[in-house]
Amino acid sequence: MTLLGIRNLKVYFYSEDGMVRAVNDVDLDIGEGETLGIIGETGCGKTILGLSILRLLSENTKVEGRILYKGEDLLKLSEDEMRKIRGKEIAMIFQNPLSSMNPVLTIGTQVAEPVELHQHLDNQNAKEKVIEMLKSVRIPLPSKRVNEYPHEFSGGMRQRAMIAMGLICMPSLIIADEPTTGLDVTIQAQIVELMKEVLKDSGTSMLLITHDLGVAAELCDYIAVMYPGEIVEYADVRNIFKNPKHPYTRGFLDSLPGRGLKPIPGISPSLINIPDGCKFHPRCSYATGRCKNERPQMIEVGEKHYVRCFLYD
Amino acid sequence: MLTFILKRMCLMFIVILGVTMMTFLIMHFTPGDPAEMIAMARYGVDDLTQEDIEWIRVQEGLDAPLHIQYIKWLNHAIHGDLGCSLINGQPVLSEILVRFPATIKLAAVSMLVALIIAIPVGIISATRQYSLTDNVSMMGAMLGVSMPNFWLGLLLILLFSVHLGWFPVCGYGGFEYIILPALTLGTGMAAITTRLTRSSMLEVLRQDYIRTARAKGLSEKVVISKHALKNALIPIVTVIGMQFGRVLEGAVIIETIFAWPGIGKLLVDSIYARDFAMIQGGVLFVAVIFVIVNLVVDISYTYLDPRIRYEGVK
Numbered sequence: 001m002t003l004l005g006i007r008n009l010k011v012y013f014y015s016e017d018g019m020v021r022a023v024n025d026v027d028l029d030i031g032e033g034e035t036l037g038i039i040g041e042t043g044c045g046k047t048i049l050g051l052s053i054l055r056l057l058s059e060n061t062k063v064e065g066r067i068l069y070k071g072e073d074l075l076k077l078s079e080d081e082m083r084k085i086r087g088k089e090i091a092m093i094f095q096n097p098l099s100s101m102n103p104v105l106t107i108g109t110q111v112a113e114p115v116e117l118h119q120h121l122d123n124q125n126a127k128e129k130v131i132e133m134l135k136s137v138r139i140p141l142p143s144k145r146v147n148e149y150p151h152e153f154s155g156g157m158r159q160r161a162m163i164a165m166g167l168i169c170m171p172s173l174i175i176a177d178e179p180t181t182g183l184d185v186t187i188q189a190q191i192v193e194l195m196k197e198v199l200k201d202s203g204t205s206m207l208l209i210t211h212d213l214g215v216a217a218e219l220c221d222y223i224a225v226m227y228p229g230e231i232v233e234y235a236d237v238r239n240i241f242k243n244p245k246h247p248y249t250r251g252f253l254d255s256l257p258g259r260g261l262k263p264i265p266g267i268s269p270s271l272i273n274i275p276d277g278c279k280f281h282p283r284c285s286y287a288t289g290r291c292k293n294e295r296p297q298m299i300e301v302g303e304k305h306y307v308r309c310f311l312y313d
Numbered sequence: 314m315l316t317f318i319l320k321r322m323c324l325m326f327i328v329i330l331g332v333t334m335m336t337f338l339i340m341h342f343t344p345g346d347p348a349e350m351i352a353m354a355r356y357g358v359d360d361l362t363q364e365d366i367e368w369i370r371v372q373e374g375l376d377a378p379l380h381i382q383y384i385k386w387l388n389h390a391i392h393g394d395l396g397c398s399l400i401n402g403q404p405v406l407s408e409i410l411v412r413f414p415a416t417i418k419l420a421a422v423s424m425l426v427a428l429i430i431a432i433p434v435g436i437i438s439a440t441r442q443y444s445l446t447d448n449v450s451m452m453g454a455m456l457g458v459s460m461p462n463f464w465l466g467l468l469l470i471l472l473f474s475v476h477l478g479w480f481p482v483c484g485y486g487g488f489e490y491i492i493l494p495a496l497t498l499g500t501g502m503a504a505i506t507t508r509l510t511r512s513s514m515l516e517v518l519r520q521d522y523i524r525t526a527r528a529k530g531l532s533e534k535v536v537i538s539k540h541a542l543k544n545a546l547i548p549i550v551t552v553i554g555m556q557f558g559r560v561l562e563g564a565v566i567i568e569t570i571f572a573w574p575g576i577g578k579l580l581v582d583s584i585y586a587r588d589f590a591m592i593q594g595g596v597l598f599v600a601v602i603f604v605i606v607n608l609v610v611d612i613s614y615t616y617l618d619p620r621i622r623y624e625g626v627k
Binding site: 085091094149165 | 524530543
């Protein structure tokens with residue numbers, strides 16, 4: 001069953017240099033208990049896509065389309081109704097837990113906030129719940145560490161606390177934005193393991209935003225590849241790695257160290273000057289005249305495998 | 314923490330020593346013969362003789378070299394004796410202690426006025442950046458910064474005391490007497506603090522942890538009051554400590570305008586009369602207060618920001 005359905009989502013805002021089209025006609029579905037990965041390079045709009053779901057973008061950002069959560073359009077909710085979704089139904093785990101946690105409040109205070117707010121627990125019960133949560137994300141000595149501040153935690157421990165904060169209300173959906181970026185490789189592996197485990201135990205769905213294909217391969221059921229503002233390929237995790245169709249997906253995979261470390265020629269376009277037609281055509285070795293002028297649509301090339309490329313038309 | 318406080322005390326002592334030395338020097342370079350001024354104050358201008366002046370010079374130790382005078386004064390001061398007024402013979406310390414509560418009262422109420430205006434206005438300005446409210450408050454703040462407070466004081470007296478008759482023109486007494494001087498001193502301070510609160514708040518509101526707080530579903534009110542304010546207060550508290558020095562400094566003028574019997578007015582009167590002992594004692598007192606306030610500010614950081622810990626604490 002579909003938990004979150006994104007339909008024709010467009011996100012754009014004006015900057016000094018012109019209009020930034022961060023998300024362009026994105027359609028995505030996340031089923032219950034599923035993990036969908038959005039992968040793409042830095043600056044392709046994937047973080048903005050994640051923030052737009054919880055409506056955390058600044059007021060001058062325009063969001064159009066529909067974001068259906070359990071059949072209800074989040075974009076039509078009032079700010080008060082939206083606050084009841086945030087943290088309770090849909091929680092977010094941010095990258096860089098040092099800057100994403102308040103330096104002057106204890107870990108305990110910050111992790112407890114969602115349950116105090118949404119489940120109306122009093123201080124004592126909330127604290128017990130926090131200790132339980134910290135234990136489940138394997139933070140040692142949780143009853144002592146609840147009273148510590150973020151700067152007293154190591155990077156990995158902070159990210160664990162961040163995960164505890166996201167999961168404490170047992171949300172139906174977690175949006176994790178680069179949860180392992182900035183951590184040591186060994187710590188990354190631990191965090192991935194932990195997330196895998198807690199997702200399995202809780203049955204929570206996740207939207208994982210990352211540029212790290214390794215992390216995506218570990219955690220995701222489905223993967224959507226994003227290239228300046230749009231999804232260019234969508235498939236289950238096996239097909240993305242074994243049978244990539246879009247020239248960009250192939251290029252992205254070939255740029256991995258294990259697959260030859262071959263860079264994609266050219267640079268990814270800025271979200272202000274997006275090329276016409278297929279957005280990848282200036283960098284694509286298969287590009288034809290059609291790619292320059294006409295925007296390809298998503299084409300079904302296999303079971304639950306879609307690609308936005310004229311090669312398969 | 315104790316080590317830190319002790320260390321700061323030693324530094325305080327050096328600062329205060331420097332301040333007294335400077336005052337001593339400056340006083341002796343100001344034109345006018347102190348012995349003559351004192352003699353005039355004591356015996357009147359009419360039947361003043363050169364002998365009287367010389368007698369006072371010897372009597373008050375003004376004939377000794379400057380450094381001897383200073384060391385003598387310092388020695389007494391360390392033993393808690395600030396000497397007696399050269400004019401009326403009253404002990405300096407008791408005179409200061411009599412005047413001191415008035416100044417503290419004025420300073421405290423002024424600070425209160427400043428904070429009551431500055432913190433809310435700064436927060437509202439920051440949360441509604443570039444709105445009409447923001448623009449109006451920033452213009453008000455600009456006006457407040459640029460207006461000299463003696464001039465503002467006179468305007469307030471004209472409007473509220475002379476024309477409207479709401480408050481007494483000057484003097485010391487009940488609550489109605491403190492309103493105008495406190496308003497005069499407080500608004501200038503409020504102006505700077507408002508601008509700082511706004512910019513500090515704007516800076517904090519851009520931080521990632523504010524987005525995290527919003528992502529939990531917290532209302533904007535809680536985000537501001539619980540997550541943003543405490544972070545934004547750190548630079549504000551620093552400036553409040555320094556502003557306190559400005560209040561004491563401003564009090565010199567404001568107390569004179571409003572005939573407020575505090576240390577400020579005492580200092581001005583003593584300077585006119587070249588009452589060295591009184592000036593020296595008053596300046597010392599103000600310096601001590603200022604240094605203590607700043608120590609309190611430094612200690613308060615540790616409560617605001619857990620990342621700041623002074624050595625020897627854990």
